[in-house]
Amino acid sequence: MAYVEMIRIRFLTMLAYRLNYFSGIFTYIIYTGGYYFLWSAVYANRTSLGGMTAGAMTTYLAVSWMTRSFYFNNLDREIADEIKSGAVAIQLIRPYNYLAGKLVSAMGEGLFRLLFWMIPGMAVAAFLFPVELPTSPATYGLWAFAGLMAFLVNALLNAVFGLLTFFLHNAQGLRWAKSLATDLLSGLFLPLHFYPDWLQVIIRWLPFQTISYLPNMIFTGGLRGHDAWAAIGLQAAWVVGLAALTWRLWLRARRYLVVQGG
Amino acid sequence: MRAIETHDLTKTFMRTESRPGLAGALRDLFDRRQTTFVAVDGINLTVDQGEIVGYIGANGAGKSTTIKMLTGILQPTAGTLNVNGFDPHRQRERFVSTIGVVFGQRSQLWWDIAVQESFRLLQRIYRVSDHDFKTHFIDGVAEVLEIGPLMATPVRKLSLGQRMRCEMAAALLHRPSLLFLDEPTIGLDVSVKLRIREFLKELNHRYETTVLLTTHDLSDIEALCRRVIMLDKGRIVYDGTLTDLRQRWAGDRTVRVVFGADVDPGAIGRACEREEETTFRFRLADDEDLSDLLPALVRLGPIRDITVLEAGMEEIVRKMYETGGATA
Numbered sequence: 400m401a402y403v404e405m406i407r408i409r410f411l412t413m414l415a416y417r418l419n420y421f422s423g424i425f426t427y428i429i430y431t432g433g434y435y436f437l438w439s440a441v442y443a444n445r446t447s448l449g450g451m452t453a454g455a456m457t458t459y460l461a462v463s464w465m466t467r468s469f470y471f472n473n474l475d476r477e478i479a480d481e482i483k484s485g486a487v488a489i490q491l492i493r494p495y496n497y498l499a500g501k502l503v504s505a506m507g508e509g510l511f512r513l514l515f516w517m518i519p520g521m522a523v524a525a526f527l528f529p530v531e532l533p534t535s536p537a538t539y540g541l542w543a544f545a546g547l548m549a550f551l552v553n554a555l556l557n558a559v560f561g562l563l564t565f566f567l568h569n570a571q572g573l574r575w576a577k578s579l580a581t582d583l584l585s586g587l588f589l590p591l592h593f594y595p596d597w598l599q600v601i602i603r604w605l606p607f608q609t610i611s612y613l614p615n616m617i618f619t620g621g622l623r624g625h626d627a628w629a630a631i632g633l634q635a636a637w638v639v640g641l642a643a644l645t646w647r648l649w650l651r652a653r654r655y656l657v658v659q660g661g
Numbered sequence: 662m663r664a665i666e667t668h669d670l671t672k673t674f675m676r677t678e679s680r681p682g683l684a685g686a687l688r689d690l691f692d693r694r695q696t697t698f699v700a701v702d703g704i705n706l707t708v709d710q711g712e713i714v715g716y717i718g719a720n721g722a723g724k725s726t727t728i729k730m731l732t733g734i735l736q737p738t739a740g741t742l743n744v745n746g747f748d749p750h751r752q753r754e755r756f757v758s759t760i761g762v763v764f765g766q767r768s769q770l771w772w773d774i775a776v777q778e779s780f781r782l783l784q785r786i787y788r789v790s791d792h793d794f795k796t797h798f799i800d801g802v803a804e805v806l807e808i809g810p811l812m813a814t815p816v817r818k819l820s821l822g823q824r825m826r827c828e829m830a831a832a833l834l835h836r837p838s839l840l841f842l843d844e845p846t847i848g849l850d851v852s853v854k855l856r857i858r859e860f861l862k863e864l865n866h867r868y869e870t871t872v873l874l875t876t877h878d879l880s881d882i883e884a885l886c887r888r889v890i891m892l893d894k895g896r897i898v899y900d901g902t903l904t905d906l907r908q909r910w911a912g913d914r915t916v917r918v919v920f921g922a923d924v925d926p927g928a929i930g931r932a933c934e935r936e937e938e939t940t941f942r943f944r945l946a947d948d949e950d951l952s953d954l955l956p957a958l959v960r961l962g963p964i965r966d967i968t969v970l971e972a973g974m975e976e977i978v979r980k981m982y983e984t985g986g987a988t989a
Contacts, residue, residue, distance in 0.1 A: 404782050408771060
């Protein structure tokens with residue numbers, strides 16, 4: 400199957416630059432350690448904050464960065480670069496769907512980072528800091544599924560912003576704003592229920608929480624059973640909505656290519 | 662069988678024009694000026710299976726736009742086209758499996774990974790069976806292009822010539838019956854050029870592969886194409902054999918003679934140019950034969966070497982415009 404092979408190729412490409420990633424493992428451990436000491440100071444004598452123990456908080460942040468290594472990709476920049484250089488036209492001489500090809504390549508990249516960077520990093524971090532790993536296999540299963548959905552939401556969001564380059568001469572600023580929003584509003588640094596109420600209301604209507612907060616809460620046990628499934632349902636709804644938007648933008652982009660020249 | 666057939670193929674683009682200055686830019690925000698630009702203007706083109714056709718013309722003549730329509734990348738504005746029995750744009754995903762494309766200025770291989778991985782990925786993409794991959798590709802195309810030693814090298818480490826051989830192989834991996842080559846020899850040194858030409862001739866001879874070639878290097882055309890199509894301002898200005906093109910526009914030939922001793926060429930009453938000490942160039946008019954000139958030359962003195970130089974393509978093209986004959 401061509402798409403499976405494309406995952407493999409991206410994996411190999413990443414492997415060609417694997418040295419870059421060994422340093423990444425240390426960065427990850429330093430991040431987790433930094434958060435651990437920061438939160439230890441915040442908790443001080445308290446056992447729980449916002450319904451979370453210090454251990455749960457450390458676990459939340461450790462898993463938050465680990466999931467990020469899987470869902471994170473530069474699809475927006477890749478698509479924008481290919482549009483600007485005209486390489487997108489060249490891709491059309493191959494018998495596969497351009498966007499599907501991009502999506503599976505990003506998947507290959509995510510899997511690489513997860514396996515060679517995050518899992519070793521997490522193992523070391525769990526050894527050094529009080530990370531509380533779930534005991535139930537079902538939790539791991541749900542979390543893995545939620546992680547896959549998070550990947551799709553983020554990748555489609557990136558595709559939308561990449562495709563906007565077709566219509567705006569320079570969409571770079573927009574892409575930066577989106578990156579910042581993804582990191583801040585997804586709950587990467589802090590569980591969202593610590594945010595002010597008015598902001599939480601806004602965030603509930605945005606896709607970002609489905610990228611980090613919901614999978615992390617499943618992992619730390621904050622969302623269980625029915626609630627966990629509801630979270631995954633919300634992710635699925637965003638996947639469908641964003642996929643439809645991406646597809647419409649792609650069709651319009653192709654028409655633009657036809658009208659304005661390659 | 663027809664490989665390519667087009668009727669009144671036309672492509673117009675909308676171009677947004679910017680007004681000069683800051684005030685102009687502000688006006689552009691509210692009121693964009695759009696102009697229509699005809700890139701390809703009613704082209705009728707038929708190419709039979711097994712032909713090698715040279716598609717030439719100056720920059721901006723519409724070559725690339727035509728190629729993009731023929732390969733399904735762009736949708737025509739008007740007219741019909743049929744390539745390998747498909748409508749390239751509408752039936753894109755099925756159609757592209759029947760063609761191979763090499764863009765000299767863009768790589769189709771995956772930059773950071775070994776050549777063989779790119780080939781393997783293309784094998785999967787085009788659903789080529791392992792058996793065909795081995796017998797037709799590894800032992801066929803790759804063998805002839807001598808790609809074996811490059812297989813394990815990442816594409817970014819290949820020289821331009823090596824990369825172009827790999828690009829050529831990649832375009833042929835799925836055994837397309839029609840090959841589009843857009844400036845395939847750009848920047849290559851002579852020996853690689855010759856090798857690629859030999860390979861294309863062999864390919865065309867053995868598998869009847871149709872080749873449409875655009876190039877700025879007119880020696881490619883001379884070496885490969887019996888038929889030449891010339892494009893200017895989006896229209897076909899010449900479509901015929903290279904020989905015919907030569908006969909109609911080649912005009913005078915030049916005879917280059919190396920004498921064995923000092924001679925005075927003025928004695929035969931012909932215009933000539935001195936190239937070196939004892940080397941002279943004589944003009945031979947269209948209706949003259951070499952035998953009209955030879956006796957006089959022999960009388961001048963001992964002849965060591967004699968060459969008849971035909972007009973090059975550059976000269977033909979220039980002449981076509983000068984004489985206004987480019988409306989055939």
